Amino acid sequence: MxxxxxxxxxxxxxxxxxxxxCQGIEDPxxxxxxxxxxxxxxxxxxFCVQAGCPVITECLLAALEREGSAIPKFRYGVWGAxxxxxxxxxxxxxxxxxxx
Numbered sequence: 001m002x003x004x005x006x007x008x009x010x011x012x013x014x015x016x017x018x019x020x021x022c023q024g025i026e027d028p029x030x031x032x033x034x035x036x037x038x039x040x041x042x043x044x045x046x047f048c049v050q051a052g053c054p055v056i057t058e059c060l061l062a063a064l065e066r067e068g069s070a071i072p073k074f075r076y077g078v079w080g081a082x083x084x085x086x087x088x089x090x091x092x093x094x095x096x097x098x099x100x
Contacts, residue, residue: 016062021053032077036084044078056080063087064094 017023022031030047033040048056060080064087067075075084082090 016055016058019055020059021048021051021055031079036076041078041083045081045083048078048081053081060087060090064091067091069095 025031031044033044053059057080060082063075063079063082067087069091070088072084072088075087077084079087
């Protein structure tokens with residue numbers, strides 16, 4: 001028999017993802033298109049900006065941290081209103097700035 005305590009009933013802590021404008025989007029294809037064309041990436045960017053997503057920066061930073069030095073073909077989806085190539089360019093710029 002399992003006993004439920006008050007600690008079990010506590011709500012989970014909120015993360016930046018809980019505040020994301022994309023929460024509840026039924027079709028993940030918007031942010032993870034099968035073909036990552038410029039048009040598909042622009043459509044996802046437009047959603048983030050028009051929805052006024054309050055966590056664009058947190059989302060982008062999480063993706064950059066998770067992807068590390070991965071080249072664009074190993075990056076997928078739109079995170080923080082940035083496509084794979086955009087995120088790779090940001091990574092390269094940050095690495096260049098850090099070396100300077």
